[in-house]
Amino acid sequence: MILLGWNPDRGDDPFGGYRSAGDEVTGAGFFRCRWPLPPRQATAGTEVWLFSQGGRDRGVLGHGRVASPPDPQPAGRGGAPGIVEFDALRPRGDSIPLDLLTLRVPGIAWEVNRPSRRIPAAAGPALRTLWAETSTPEEADPLLPPPGALPPGALxxxxxxxxxxxxxxxxxxxxxxxxxxxxxxxxxxxxxxxxxxxxxxxxxxxxxxxxxxxxxxxxxxxxxxxxxxxxxxxxxxxxxxxxxxxxxxxxxxxxxxxxxxxxxxxxxxxxxxxxxxxxx
Ligand SMILES: [Zn+2]
Ligand SMILES: [Zn+2]
Structure with missing residues (x-):
C-alpha cells in the first residue's frame, strides 16, 4: 500500500483541478493522473490512499490503485512518475481526520511531506473500515463494493x-x-x-x-x-x-x-x- 501526499496549500495540483477530478470519479467511476511513486513498491494494482496535508484539512481524502508503475529509471526525490487511478475522491474538508487515523490505525506516521511513501499493507482492513464508517450516505451505496474491496481486474x-x-x-x-x-x-x-x-x-x-x-x-x-x-x-x-x-x-x-x-x-x-x- 502506498500513501500519496498532497499539499493543496502549496499550490500543488496533480489533478488539474481537484473538484473536476472528483466530478469525473462520480460520473465515470475513476480519474487517472500522473503521480511520483516509489518505483520498487509500486506495481500495477497496488492500492493507494490520498493524504491531504492542507493546513485546515489533514487526513485521508481518496483511494485508488496504481494503473501503471513508473519506469525503473533512477528516481528523483519522492519517486518517478507513474499513473494512478482514483476510484474515490471525497470533497475537500471531508477527509478522515488525522486524530481519528492515529487512534484507529495506530503505528503509522501519517504525515507525508513527499508525494508518496509505502505504508504497511496490514493497515488496509482498519483503514477500509474507517473509510466506510465515515462515508456519506451517497458514497455508502449498498450496491457498490467499498473502495479496495474489488480486485484490480474488476475495475x-x-x-x-x-x-x-x-x-x-x-x-x-x-x-x-x-x-x-x-x-x-x-x-x-x-x-x-x-x-x-x-x-x-x-x-x-x-x-x-x-x-x-x-x-x-x-x-x-x-x-x-x-x-x-x-x-x-x-x-x-x-x-x-x-x-x-x-x-x-x-x-x-x-x-x-x-x-x-x-x-x-x-x-x-x-x-x-x-x-x-x-x-x-
Ligand atoms: Zn451490471
Ligand atoms: Zn434474477
Missing part, C-alpha cells in the same frame, strides 16, 4: 456502473421492461411488498471495452432489470459480462446437480410446472 465493472446508476435512464428502462428480473423473474415488490418496489438493479448490457467516446446510452436497448443475484452473476465474467440469455441458459442447465436422482414427486412437480407455466 471494468465500476466503469459501466455510471449508466446503471443514472436515475433518469433507470426510470425509462424500468418503465419499458418492468421491475422483475429479466433472468429469473424475481419481483421484489411481490416478495417484500411496498419496500421492495423499484429496488431491482439495472444492468448495462454493453461491455465497457466497446464504449467509444461517442457512445450514447439507449436506456431501453442497453439497460435491463436484474435482481442482485443475477446481476452479480452477470459480472462474474470479465471483461464482458454474461448476457441475460446466457444466464438463463446457465440456470436451466444447472436445474439439478449432476449425479443426484430426482424423486417421482419432484419429476411430477417439474412436469406440472412446465405444463402450467409453459416453456419460457
Amino acid at each position: 471494468a465493472q465500476t466503469r459501466a456502473n455510471r449508466y446503471e446508476r443514472d436515475p433518469s435512464a433507470r426510470r425509462v428502462c424500468l418503465a419499458h421492461h418492468g421491475t422483475s428480473c429479466a433472468v429469473c423473474g424475481f419481483s421484489f415488490e411481490e416478495a417484500f411488498g411496498p419496500p421492495g418496489r423499484d429496488f431491482v438493479h439495472v444492468h448495462h448490457l454493453v461491455p465497457a471495452a466497446r464504449l467509444g467516446t461517442d457512445y450514447e446510452l439507449d436506456p431501453i436497448a442497453d439497460l435491463v432489470p436484474l435482481c442482485p443475484n443475477c446481476h452479480s452473476m452477470a459480472h462474474r465474467r470479465l471483461p464482458d459480462p454474461y448476457s441475460p440469455a446466457e444466464l438463463r441458459a446457465l440456470r436451466s442447465a444447472a436445474g439439478f446437480l449432476p449425479g443426484t436422482a430426482l424423486s417421482p414427486e419432484q419429476l411430477t412437480a417439474q412436469a406440472d410446472a412446465v405444463r402450467i407455466l409453459g416453456a419460457r
Whole structure:
C-alpha cells in the first residue's frame, strides 16, 4: 500500500483541478493522473490512499490503485512518475481526520511531506473500515463494493456502473421492461411488498471495452432489470459480462446437480410446472 501526499496549500495540483477530478470519479467511476511513486513498491494494482496535508484539512481524502508503475529509471526525490487511478475522491474538508487515523490505525506516521511513501499493507482492513464508517450516505451505496474491496481486474465493472446508476435512464428502462428480473423473474415488490418496489438493479448490457467516446446510452436497448443475484452473476465474467440469455441458459442447465436422482414427486412437480407455466 502506498500513501500519496498532497499539499493543496502549496499550490500543488496533480489533478488539474481537484473538484473536476472528483466530478469525473462520480460520473465515470475513476480519474487517472500522473503521480511520483516509489518505483520498487509500486506495481500495477497496488492500492493507494490520498493524504491531504492542507493546513485546515489533514487526513485521508481518496483511494485508488496504481494503473501503471513508473519506469525503473533512477528516481528523483519522492519517486518517478507513474499513473494512478482514483476510484474515490471525497470533497475537500471531508477527509478522515488525522486524530481519528492515529487512534484507529495506530503505528503509522501519517504525515507525508513527499508525494508518496509505502505504508504497511496490514493497515488496509482498519483503514477500509474507517473509510466506510465515515462515508456519506451517497458514497455508502449498498450496491457498490467499498473502495479496495474489488480486485484490480474488476475495475471494468465500476466503469459501466455510471449508466446503471443514472436515475433518469433507470426510470425509462424500468418503465419499458418492468421491475422483475429479466433472468429469473424475481419481483421484489411481490416478495417484500411496498419496500421492495423499484429496488431491482439495472444492468448495462454493453461491455465497457466497446464504449467509444461517442457512445450514447439507449436506456431501453442497453439497460435491463436484474435482481442482485443475477446481476452479480452477470459480472462474474470479465471483461464482458454474461448476457441475460446466457444466464438463463446457465440456470436451466444447472436445474439439478449432476449425479443426484430426482424423486417421482419432484419429476411430477417439474412436469406440472412446465405444463402450467409453459416453456419460457
Ligand atoms: Zn434474477
Ligand atoms: Zn451490471
